Amino acid sequence: MKVSFTSTQTPKTKPEDSQLSFGTQFTDHMFLMDYNREKGWHDSRIVPYGNFSLPPSTTVLHYGQAIFEGLKAYRCPDDTIQLFRARDNFNRFNRSAKRMCIPEIDTDTVLEHLKDLIRTDREWVPSSRGTSLYIRPAIIATDPYLGIRASHTYRFFIILSPVGAYYPEGFNPVKIWVTSDYVRAVPGGVGEAKTAGNYAASLYASEEAQREGYTQVLWLDGKEHRYVEEVGSMNIFFVINNTIVTPALNGSILSGITRDTVIQMAKKQGIAVSEKRISMNEICDAHEKGWLSEAFGSGTAAVISPVGTIRYEDRVLTIQKGTAGPVASMLFDEITAIQYGEKKDPFQWTEKI
Amino acid sequence: MKVSFTSTQTPKTKPEDSQLSFGTQFTDHMFLMDYNREKGWHDSRIVPYGNFSLPPSTTVLHYGQAIFEGLKAYRCPDDTIQLFRARDNFNRFNRSAKRMCIPEIDTDTVLEHLKDLIRTDREWVPSSRGTSLYIRPAIIATDPYLGIRASHTYRFFIILSPVGAYYPEGFNPVKIWVTSDYVRAVPGGVGEAKTAGNYAASLYASEEAQREGYTQVLWLDGKEHRYVEEVGSMNIFFVINNTIVTPALNGSILSGITRDTVIQMAKKQGIAVSEKRISMNEICDAHEKGWLSEAFGSGTAAVISPVGTIRYEDRVLTIQKGTAGPVASMLFDEITAIQYGEKKDPFQWTEKI
Structure with a gap:
């Protein structure tokens, strides 16, 4: 000691x-x-x-x-x-x-x-x-x-x-690019570990996304290139028919602390949360039917990052008219209020120094 | 300059x-x-x-x-x-x-x-x-x-x-452990690049192999966990019915310079070489039928490393009675003779300083 x-x-x-x-x-x-x-x-x-x-x-x-x-x-x-x-x-x-x-x-x-x-x-x-x-x-x-x-x-x-803020956009929605060509992690690999090489491996696809005018990459699973995994350095959430849907932890997705914070806070606020395997086709389908009301990422650096646009192959999904939605805004407000000690912390997440 | x-x-x-x-x-x-x-x-x-x-x-x-x-x-x-x-x-x-x-x-x-x-x-x-x-x-x-x-x-x-020699065993055959649980690389990933994280990602399975008494890990493909990719830090070759068989480069296997050296030298010596996708089941099958006469790895550090034993799930394949075979020995002798300037270099591989 x-x-x-x-x-x-x-x-x-x-x-x-x-x-x-x-x-x-x-x-x-x-x-x-x-x-x-x-x-x-x-x-x-x-x-x-x-x-x-x-x-x-x-x-x-x-x-x-x-x-x-x-x-x-x-x-x-x-x-x-x-x-x-x-x-x-x-x-x-x-x-x-x-x-x-x-x-x-x-x-x-x-x-x-x-x-x-x-x-x-x-x-x-x-x-x-x-x-x-x-x-x-x-x-x-x-x-x-x-x-x-x-x-x-x-x-x-x-x-x-x-x-200060991680993203120059601040709490404004980011645009994300779904890569079908590049893979971040695969079952049996080290995707769940916060290890150096995972981040180096993500750079090429990120640069490609940025060349196309997008802020971050959304990664699909390494095996079938169909299922949503995570976004750049964040976990990803969708609001579909008033339920928050996020990819279940499968060994290749980082087990985000902010991801868990979002899930606990959403449940406390009475919002249903579903952790499951979710394909890009389901997302596109939900968007087409008008069921997809919000998308956002979670991570320590940005806490919550609303997603305004998702580009997948030849489709561009605009979500919540490209603005931050009510669920993302509520979660951001509630979580940061606890982080900054403005509201009581019923979860015992905080610890005074 | x-x-x-x-x-x-x-x-x-x-x-x-x-x-x-x-x-x-x-x-x-x-x-x-x-x-x-x-x-x-x-x-x-x-x-x-x-x-x-x-x-x-x-x-x-x-x-x-x-x-x-x-x-x-x-x-x-x-x-x-x-x-x-x-x-x-x-x-x-x-x-x-x-x-x-x-x-x-x-x-x-x-x-x-x-x-x-x-x-x-x-x-x-x-x-x-x-x-x-x-x-x-x-x-x-x-x-x-x-x-x-x-x-x-x-x-x-x-x-x-x-x-000096890379392996403490020298030119003696090594024992390799096929991992079905862990994955080194996957199409769309960075397996083909000689980048730091690929090596860190290999350590856990290597330690598992060593605990079991094996020198190196043989990696299978990240998608189906069936096809042979490479061994630890080497490319892998099998001699089956007098043909040298090695996994074809697929984007997740390192494009080894010594791999290419082996292929060129084998062809010059009149040995058929087949670069193709090869499953562990085919290897086991060839072993059972008595067609698998040799296995060896190639890399800059060791040049050629004969493989005496392969452990795959509950099977242990002993190859060439656990000794270095004639093809591996010939390739080692011919390649190192050029490297040390003892024989003429018809390939223009060497360059005087």
């Missing part, structure tokens, strides 16, 4: 809330610990934010053995700071670790270290609505060795970034 | 040929160049081998946007040094780059820089049969940014490692 602390001698200028973007600015400190087979995880320390010195032969640079998480801390109206579902993130982190042959961490200990780190840099937590402190825990494989095997040494780190 | 040169001030002790392993020791120098959107690839330099200084937010550490190649230089009996199919490796490198949204390199220029680097560290090229200089070119994404998009900056590097 002991963490050593080295304070920065050169504190940076904190950005104004209005100048924040996503993931470009980092706070004055970071948390580090290292792993080897003799000591396990050891040498927990909070140190000034700074570069890593890595041999060119380091495993992660060649074989991508790396996992990460993304979560947030929010400044509440009473000036306290709270974490949102941090424990769920670290539990998923350990599931990713297992799949990628990376040694697991002790979630209780790491959660305490995270709180220490945020306390150290608490002045960096922005206060405007829409802003937050983005938290990025990650583990990278650090053996200086070119053989292909799970590394014997690792570095765990947490860096903090004060952030 | 200009490359700047900084000589090491602290040359390392060169290992004896008998002490060499794979990918643990590196020569005194490395080649680097950087990319940004304004200058393209720039600042080509040979510098002392040493650590990279990378911000914790560096793209490659989170999203695995990275590619690599593996090739070798050999010391010939007349003490000259030659590269084996280097141009083919750099062409494949560029195909991987394209798939992973990484800017391509100029193969001619980079080949010249590689030769400069090897000339600088020429004393590091070992001379015993079985040893060689392993060459690892790689590109890593270097933006200090947590957003998920292709990086705008990159580092290209080449490091050199004097190596």
Whole structure:
């Protein structure tokens, strides 16, 4: 549990809330610990934010053995700071670790270290609505060795970034492009793990979508290229005949914490939720019959992202006239009210620092 | 074409040929160049081998946007040094780059820089049969940014490692484990690219195989889990009724340079080669009928690796009584004779430095 602390001698200028973007600015400190087979995880320390010195032969640079998480801390109206579902993130982190042959961490200990780190840099937590402190825990494989095997040494780190809105569009609807050509994940693969290579594998299709004027890619299943999986870095939801429909977790879809938050909140608000396998043909059919009233993505970065347009092969589906719908808006309002401590949290999702 | 040169001030002790392993020791120098959107690839330099200084937010550490190649230089009996199919490796490198949204390199220029680097560290090229200089070119994404998009900056590097045999078994047959549970790649994915995440994705099944006493995993197709794809980090070949059979390239199998070398050499030696889709049931059937006389893998690291045992579900196929067969042995002898400059190279695979 002991963490050593080295304070920065050169504190940076904190950005104004209005100048924040996503993931470009980092706070004055970071948390580090290292792993080897003799000591396990050891040498927990909070140190000034700074570069890593890595041999060119380091495993992660060649074989991508790396996992990460993304979560947030929010400044509440009473000036306290709270974490949102941090424990769920670290539990998923350990599931990713297992799949990628990376040694697991002790979630209780790491959660305490995270709180220490945020306390150290608490002045960096922005206060405007829409802003937050983005938290990025990650583990990278650090053996200086070119053989292909799970590394014997690792570095765990947490860096903090004060952030504004993830999408330049803000809460305005995004346009998504269904790719039938490219595949993100497949049963038996690593799609469920938050591992580095899944994101690199998504870039080509994303660039194709962007060339066509779309913000994100909607991925179909890797086997039949028919069933909806997820959108870019988000889970996807449809409102069909007043029921929220979302792809069931199948081993290749990321088990999103915000996905679960949406499902729990919707049920509490009395909206039916159906987790099932859903094909693009069903979506097109529902759209044609006028049953598809909304679509939206969920993720830590954007919370809820309304989808205004879906392009699938030669069809362009316009949803809710391209504007944010009432279900997406209600969910966004209710969830963010809990995240920012404006409303009571009956789910025990939040935790004060 | 200009490359700047900084000589090491602290040359390392060169290992004896008998002490060499794979990918643990590196020569005194490395080649680097950087990319940004304004200058393209720039600042080509040979510098002392040493650590990279990378911000914790560096793209490659989170999203695995990275590619690599593996090739070798050999010391010939007349003490000259030659590269084996280097141009083919750099062409494949560029195909991987394209798939992973990484800017391509100029193969001619980079080949010249590689030769400069090897000339600088020429004393590091070992001379015993079985040893060689392993060459690892790689590109890593270097933006200090947590957003998920292709990086705008990159580092290209080449490091050199004097190596002994890749497998501790040497040319002795390996035991391989067919996984029906885990999948490496799927059509529409990045299986054909030599990208970091593919290797991380293979670790879990490899550890499972090793727990069961097997050296490597044989991967089946991601869609039906029936058709043979590749073995660990090698392509796979079977000798059935005196024909060499190997899975046809289908977009999810790595297009191995040594695979192509084996095919060309076999044809020259008058052996029929069939590239086709091949199921594990066909392999079991051929084994049962006594038609399957050999199996072997091919790759840069090991060249040819005979397969003595294949475990598939509840069946254990023993091949060639668990010893190296005549076709594998002949191919190994003929190919390595060209690599080491002991025999003439009618294929124009080799290139003197």
